[in-house]
Amino acid sequence: MKFNINGKTHDAEVDVRTSLLDLCREHLGLTGSKKGCDHGQCGACTMLVDGRRINSCLTLAVMHEDSEIVTIEGLGQVGDLHPMQDAFVRHDGYQCGYCTPGQICSAVGMLGEVEKGWPSHASADLTAVELSDAEISERMSGNLCRCAAYPNIVDAIREVAGKGDRQPVLEAAREIGA
Template identity: 70%
Template sequence: PISRIPMTLTINATEHALELDPRTTLLDALRNHLGLTGSKKGCDHGQCGACTVLVNGRRINSCLSLAAQHEGDEITTIEGLADGDQLHPVQAAFVAHDGFQCGYCTPGQICSAVGMLEEIRAGWPSHASTDVAARPDALSDAEIRERMSGNICRCAAYPNIVAAIRDAAKEV
């Protein structure tokens, strides 16, 4: 029999008490044990970014992280970004720019973009950095592509994804 361990995860500002196999990834905990299926499983190997969520405001691949490591963390998923009926500015920009085709990668793209804009505000450099630290409104397309390179879109909706993020950067 598989032994389970108790844990409490704080997701989208709500605490959830769970008993899980300690090998359960954060992604599987979200999708299979909490019904939060917005985060997607593309590769389960840290290669596609479809599972991206925010942990204490920083983006991670939830398929590469064990749920048990995240007791006490603030986890935000795509389900927690909107404020009631008010979309998060990054969500609204993806709608306005049609930043998706099949939509499978979209929750990860959006969570990743939210984390990325925060990284810029915090002054984190990227390989394509110009002088945009603390100036997300001056982001070049090259820098957006570099910073979003962990999120794959098999439909190749990249031009619209980049346009959405360029716009959202002015507002967030």
Template identity: 75%
Template sequence: MKFTINGETRETEADIRASLLDVLREHLHLTGTKKGCDHGQCGACTVLVNGRRINSCLTLAVMHQQDEIVTIEGLGQPEALHPMQAAFVRHDGYQCGYCTPGQICSAVGMLDEVKKGWPSYVSESLETSSLDDEEISERMSGNLCRCSAYPNIVDAISEVAGLNPAARQTVGEKA
């Protein structure tokens, strides 16, 4: 199988029944993407495929040979962090760090969804949505953090989204 991952063409021989997650970790040695539940319930395996966030444990790798795949390793490097990675560091948006790669990839994909005007379950209307803590929490609800770093994760996402921290409404403060 041949893939474009993090801007590079990569080839591997893997069973056509292998998940994208297993091919990334076991065959291509991109271990930043984590295997959490292996059932699509925790979000630790979130990667970007053609700019959209997906749970890589729920899709077959063979289905993505023509796609652009971005893992946490492709977002930034230690000397040149992606803005979301840098915000997670500044806001301590991680504790044990296990869920962090999936959280960051999901946050990057989520902000792109907001930019495109896609509503969520808690969006005020189908035409417009304001990005507040409740909206961020809803949009990130597929990514679990057992350490409960959620407030810091929301702060990091808010910073990258350009929200003024003083003007932000937290859950329960809506007028």
């Protein structure tokens, strides 16, 4: 099978029952996304597939053979961080760091949802979504942090979403299909 992950084509011969997470971690050496609960409850394995965030432990790799997949490794590199990665570092939005890749991928995907005007359960107005703290909390509720770095995570997301010039951030989100 062929997979487009982080802008590169990867050939992989895997069992059709292999999860997308296991494909990336065990077969392709992309170990940034973590296996936390393996039940879709913690969000540590969050990746972007065709711009939408998913729990990669719950989806079969074979289902995404023609998809654009982005892992934390595809968002940015040392010296050229994605704006969300940079904000997480500056706001200390991590402690042990285990959930951080999933948190960052989810936050990037969330900004894409907001940009598209997709409401959430916390949206007060279904026609004009405002990224309030309640909205951020609702949208990030699928990503758990056992270290309780939530206030710093929210600060990082709020900064990236509320920059005076949001265009670079939104363009970065669009580039990965978010």
